[in-house]
Amino acid sequence: MFCSRIVLQCDIMAASLAQLIEEGWGDYTMQQEEGEKIPCEKAALGEDRGIIIMSPSWTQLLFQILLLLVCCRHINTKTSGATPSPLAPVPTVARSVVLKGESQNETIEVLNPIKLELECTWTGDQDKLPNITVYWMKDENEIENSRLTVQLENEPYNLKREFSIEKEENLGTYSCVFENVSKINFILAAPQIGDVREKPIVSYVGDYVVMTCKMEESKPKPSSWNWYKKNGTDEEQIFPAEEPRYKIKNEDEKTKLVVHNLTEADSGLYYCGAVYAIATTKSPVKLKVITYWEPLKPFLAILAEVIVLVAIILLCEKSQSKKDGATGNETNADQTYTLTEGENKDQEGNSSVRQRKV
Amino acid sequence: SVRRSSDDADGPDGSWGWVLVGALFVSTGLVFGLMRSLGIFFVEFVEYFEESAQTISWISSTGLAAQQFFSPLGTALCNAYNARMVVMAGGCLAGLGLILASQATCVLHLYLTMGLISGLGWGLVFTPMVATVMANFTRHRALALGLAFSGIGISSFAFNPLFQLLVEMYAWRGALLILGGLSLNIVPCGALIRPQRRSKARQKVGWTSRPYATYTLAIVLLNIGYFVPYFHLVAHGRQAGFSEYQAAFVMSAAGATDILGRVVSGWFSDMGHFRLIHLLSFWVALAGVFIMLLPVSSLSGSYAALVLISLLYGFSSGALTSLAFAAVPLIVGVERMMGALGLLQLLESATGLLGAPLSGRSTLGRCTVLCLHYRKSNLHRVSNYVCTVC
Numbered sequence: 001m002f003c004s005r006i007v008l009q010c011d012i013m014a015a016s017l018a019q020l021i022e023e024g025w026g027d028y029t030m031q032q033e034e035g036e037k038i039p040c041e042k043a044a045l046g047e048d049r050g051i052i053i054m055s056p057s058w059t060q061l062l063f064q065i066l067l068l069l070v071c072c073r074h075i076n077t078k079t080s081g082a083t084p085s086p087l088a089p090v091p092t093v094a095r096s097v098v099l100k101g102e103s104q105n106e107t108i109e110v111l112n113p114i115k116l117e118l119e120c121t122w123t124g125d126q127d128k129l130p131n132i133t134v135y136w137m138k139d140e141n142e143i144e145n146s147r148l149t150v151q152l153e154n155e156p157y158n159l160k161r162e163f164s165i166e167k168e169e170n171l172g173t174y175s176c177v178f179e180n181v182s183k184i185n186f187i188l189a190a191p192q193i194g195d196v197r198e199k200p201i202v203s204y205v206g207d208y209v210v211m212t213c214k215m216e217e218s219k220p221k222p223s224s225w226n227w228y229k230k231n232g233t234d235e236e237q238i239f240p241a242e243e244p245r246y247k248i249k250n251e252d253e254k255t256k257l258v259v260h261n262l263t264e265a266d267s268g269l270y271y272c273g274a275v276y277a278i279a280t281t282k283s284p285v286k287l288k289v290i291t292y293w294e295p296l297k298p299f300l301a302i303l304a305e306v307i308v309l310v311a312i313i314l315l316c317e318k319s320q321s322k323k324d325g326a327t328g329n330e331t332n333a334d335q336t337y338t339l340t341e342g343e344n345k346d347q348e349g350n351s352s353v354r355q356r357k358v
Numbered sequence: 359s360v361r362r363s364s365d366d367a368d369g370p371d372g373s374w375g376w377v378l379v380g381a382l383f384v385s386t387g388l389v390f391g392l393m394r395s396l397g398i399f400f401v402e403f404v405e406y407f408e409e410s411a412q413t414i415s416w417i418s419s420t421g422l423a424a425q426q427f428f429s430p431l432g433t434a435l436c437n438a439y440n441a442r443m444v445v446m447a448g449g450c451l452a453g454l455g456l457i458l459a460s461q462a463t464c465v466l467h468l469y470l471t472m473g474l475i476s477g478l479g480w481g482l483v484f485t486p487m488v489a490t491v492m493a494n495f496t497r498h499r500a501l502a503l504g505l506a507f508s509g510i511g512i513s514s515f516a517f518n519p520l521f522q523l524l525v526e527m528y529a530w531r532g533a534l535l536i537l538g539g540l541s542l543n544i545v546p547c548g549a550l551i552r553p554q555r556r557s558k559a560r561q562k563v564g565w566t567s568r569p570y571a572t573y574t575l576a577i578v579l580l581n582i583g584y585f586v587p588y589f590h591l592v593a594h595g596r597q598a599g600f601s602e603y604q605a606a607f608v609m610s611a612a613g614a615t616d617i618l619g620r621v622v623s624g625w626f627s628d629m630g631h632f633r634l635i636h637l638l639s640f641w642v643a644l645a646g647v648f649i650m651l652l653p654v655s656s657l658s659g660s661y662a663a664l665v666l667i668s669l670l671y672g673f674s675s676g677a678l679t680s681l682a683f684a685a686v687p688l689i690v691g692v693e694r695m696m697g698a699l700g701l702l703q704l705l706e707s708a709t710g711l712l713g714a715p716l717s718g719r720s721t722l723g724r725c726t727v728l729c730l731h732y733r734k735s736n737l738h739r740v741s742n743y744v745c746t747v748c
Binding site: 202210296 | 405406408446526527528529531532533535536538539540542543545546549550552
């Protein structure tokens, strides 16, 4: 029996698996979480095929294999985030740029491990020396053994080099430099999250908040999303399983983190991470938790202003009516509603609109 | 009935009338200017309550419908009691609705508070205040209205950045609370209305009154088409190849000339060279012409033509608004004006519901959906324009 690249999701409790290890299934690595479904992956995929070596106690093992098969479900692997799949040949991508001017930037979006062939074409300089030195740089450091001295013969010079981009450290800026002066920068990065919200998201103590991250439609979708909270200088990943206060809702191109029962301690910097095979790109989201007292302050100020205004208006009127009190009560009432017949006539000049005469 | 010549400040066209114009300016700004700027909250609601844009847009639709629906109630109460009490109560309700909305835990709460309660408050404020102002003027009626209604445009321009700031500082809950407080400023506006003794005779506007019925029909038809250009302008602008910024700028410019139109037409009409009714017909006809020219100009591909036509349309539509209200007392007489206005608003609300299928769902709802869309795509300036007009 052999195991291909299938991820088995097992409902076996940790204890049984531990037993399996002891009995000769040492090749398997596992991530054990208490009482949770345990993903078991054959880690030693470096070999062509993993072959389960039968342990001495055959029958015992067989029984446990059956147990495994009974409660496991076969699931096809997607090339999930962190697992490299060296069994499939790594694709080669070529990028070729002709240098115009002194310096140029070229952005390359990398999703999966690839072999990258970069080619720089330099048309040369007017007052050129016959011999020029060329070399490659990564992130401001010259790559060893890449320096060459070449002879230009009135035609553009091609400089090619192949790079193996497998891990996050391999991303960065690769530059081909001609004569210490002209260079082309190839900026390798996983797709970056475009719209970053700079202002903090505000919410209240006891309330909940929804934080979203979106990857632009034009960019490739990440295989999954993670959320992190900044704790001091570290970023801790948030696992909703551990803390039910957090909920993560993922869709292909966007993700939402919902935090319930907020406290002021929840304020701070959060990161959403778009997971690609090569790396996880992060984008910051700031959260600020305030108490109801904050908006209450301006509200009460406005309320006070309203009350004062109304009081002033009513008091002014009262004092004025007291003044007019001497002239009698009828003058108080404003009879603007009823108009005399004379006013009706000259209201709008020669209006011929039929009006109800009072 | 006696008209006192000694008490000029309180008589028609007296200085107290202009104080009331100021009060109307502030209160319509707090009613319609506020309603127009609610778009800023909708993005927050969509995210927080995880509902669709359509569901959220119904909040403002409910508010507007409630304002129009309860208008007759407001005017009836004014006739039965007095305008001051009604407007002050309306201000309290409008504020209360927003304050309660800040505590909402589901969208239904928002419908009931921001929609129904505040809408009821707005209904008790707008029409009574308009009627009161009109009652206080004879010669300068249209100008007074024009000046007061310019408050809507000006305040919605001011409220957009203000609301944005409030939401950034206090999130939507705190912002709504503060808005509730701001709305309470309607109460002192209402307090400025001097208590009046009214003739005890019941004031009923008869449906059978032919001028009124005709006029009502005209206004109803007008309302069907009134908002359509603002909504379609952006949609068609994009089809005609203009960027969203360009299209939204056009709307914003039309909004500015709208304000200008209101004031200018009011002033001009009061000069008395022409009869108000004739001027009203003129502006309506002009607005109609410009509406018809709008698709022509946008299809022609000339941005300058589109801007010009939109400016002219904005001006004429603003111009007709001031006169549309000022015409009511001419048709039904000042005494019945209160009730007539109320009924008119009610009918406008019915039109809104009926006209919805005609222009494809509630134009206000669609407008706010557009507003939301632009906010989501982070086109803040564009969305500010769109949300202002909506």
